[in-house]
Amino acid sequence: MSTTHFGFESVDEQDKARHVRGVFDSVASKYDVMNDLMSGGLHRAWKAYTVMVANLREGSKVLDIAGGTGDLSLAFSKKVGASGEVVHTDINEAMLRVGRSRLIDKGVLLPTLVCDAEQLPFPDAHFDVVSVAFGLRNMTHKDAALREMCRVLKPGGRLLVLEFSRVAKPLTKAYDWYSFKVLPTLGKLVAGDDASYRYLAESIRMHPSQDELKTLMKQCGFGHVDYHNMTGGIVALHVGIKC
Numbered sequence: 001m002s003t004t005h006f007g008f009e010s011v012d013e014q015d016k017a018r019h020v021r022g023v024f025d026s027v028a029s030k031y032d033v034m035n036d037l038m039s040g041g042l043h044r045a046w047k048a049y050t051v052m053v054a055n056l057r058e059g060s061k062v063l064d065i066a067g068g069t070g071d072l073s074l075a076f077s078k079k080v081g082a083s084g085e086v087v088h089t090d091i092n093e094a095m096l097r098v099g100r101s102r103l104i105d106k107g108v109l110l111p112t113l114v115c116d117a118e119q120l121p122f123p124d125a126h127f128d129v130v131s132v133a134f135g136l137r138n139m140t141h142k143d144a145a146l147r148e149m150c151r152v153l154k155p156g157g158r159l160l161v162l163e164f165s166r167v168a169k170p171l172t173k174a175y176d177w178y179s180f181k182v183l184p185t186l187g188k189l190v191a192g193d194d195a196s197y198r199y200l201a202e203s204i205r206m207h208p209s210q211d212e213l214k215t216l217m218k219q220c221g222f223g224h225v226d227y228h229n230m231t232g233g234i235v236a237l238h239v240g241i242k243c
Helices: 013-039 042-054 071-080 093-105 142-152 169-191 195-206 210-219
Strands: 003-006 009-012 061-065 085-090 112-114 127-133 153-164 224-230 235-241
Touching: 003 013, 009 013, 013 042, 013 093, 013 169, 013 195, 042 071, 042 127, 042 153, 042 224, 042 235, 061 071, 061 142, 071 085, 071 093, 071 127, 085 093, 093 112, 127 142, 142 153, 142 210, 153 210, 169 195, 210 224, 210 235
Parallel strands: 061 085, 061 127, 085 112, 127 153
Antiparallel strands: 003 009, 153 235, 224 235
């Protein structure tokens, strides 16, 4: 029986997706409010930078993996125009339902699909850009997911991985205190769920560092990979080019 990490716990590989689904089922209705509170609104700047780096054009085809409540899908749709395509996906139906409702409320109707990033139901070389924001660290087999993302990209297409990463060393103590003391308390008060936000803090520590993820992306088929640290390394945007 193979095991993997769920935060600091070890669980059966086959059970991790169920555990992660439980986390996001629990927080879906308060996800956007908590994002604003946890980051002081900075997540909006991180996502805006991601959209800028995507460098989309009219008619581009985009796959938004772990698209959740639809922030990036909405921003991408404005860039690709009526002739483009943005596919909004997530493995978690509750999150996807919230996102789809938000998009419809804003007058945007996009293809919306529950799917597993490790087994993408799309043809080879179909998308110009694939994006995964704050979702890769929750995936059981990151290498399998990254290979799938590479497969569905056109040659010259780019993968954008926006994810929590390793903070600069001078910030470590303060960041640990905030992560393990403040976040669970905030989650309890606002979302009625401290355990899910304790998992968030733990999952960040178990995720590969900036350089480790860069190496992994290269091993999974990306010819050129670079990353951009934001807010002292709390978040990093990795950009992989399929050559």
